[in-house]
Amino acid sequence: MIASSDSNPAFSGPVSGTLFIVSGPSGAGKSTLVSAVIKRNPGMQYCPSFTTRPQRPGEVDGREYHFVSREQFAEMVRRNELFEHATVYGHQYGRSKELILDGLRAGRDVVMNVDVQGAASARVVLPDSVSIFIMPPSLDVLRRRLEERGTEVGSMLERRLDIARQEIRRYPEFDYVLVNDDLDSVPVEFETIIHAERRSRINRGAWMDEGWRRAGRHRKAAMERTAEQIVATFAG
Ligand code: ADP
């Protein structure tokens, strides 16, 4: 994985929205959770990345991703148009800097899902962002979800699992950890984090309300024991 934000040092202009960075291994459920949260919070902004990876069956250009050639991607990098960009599993990914910063400047909360390297780069650009690590319940569950998704098979699937073994150890870099075990409750927990963070920025005195207490349950320190048990299933 090669990531870059070299040309995008910390952004210093005034922004009133919050950037939520969602990351975790491939197959952890990032896209599923982000879609569920956007559906329930239409005021939040999501902008698809540009990618050089081939379009999968069922994907719509401009919805999941903007599919571009290597030359088009290189041109966007050359013009410094991307918020951050990375090479993940041999393909390039990156989002429009202008769209993200315009959303934040207009006071909208923006959510983006990136690989762990992209999350580190995004934090450098916007240190005031909130980062959430999506953790699969175990290696076996992750493998099953990737197999059932059916988008990668054979050595490509094994490659994603090998990289997951390294990525999973990086949860301590994040503000929150969500174990994606249940699709009914986890989107609600995700929203609790968003609402608590939003309120804490509007009124620091509101920190200790119920929303904040529930969000606090997912702070990485509170999750350490559970997270370490899950990381252990990736050892070997
Ligand atoms: P990512 O974006 O992290 O690569 P996806 O959102 O594509 O992962 O999820 C991987 C697969 O797992 C998808 O087929 C999705 O439907 C499924 N999935 C996601 N979350 C859950 C969950 N909590 N329970 C069961 N299946 C899930």
Ligand code: 5GP
């Ligand atoms: P997939 O090819 O499975 O859709 O995505 C592969 C990985 O690329 C996922 O971890 C996804 O979160 C990540 N990704 C998607 N868009 C971006 C982006 O703009 N920047 C970075 N760094 N990673 C991205």
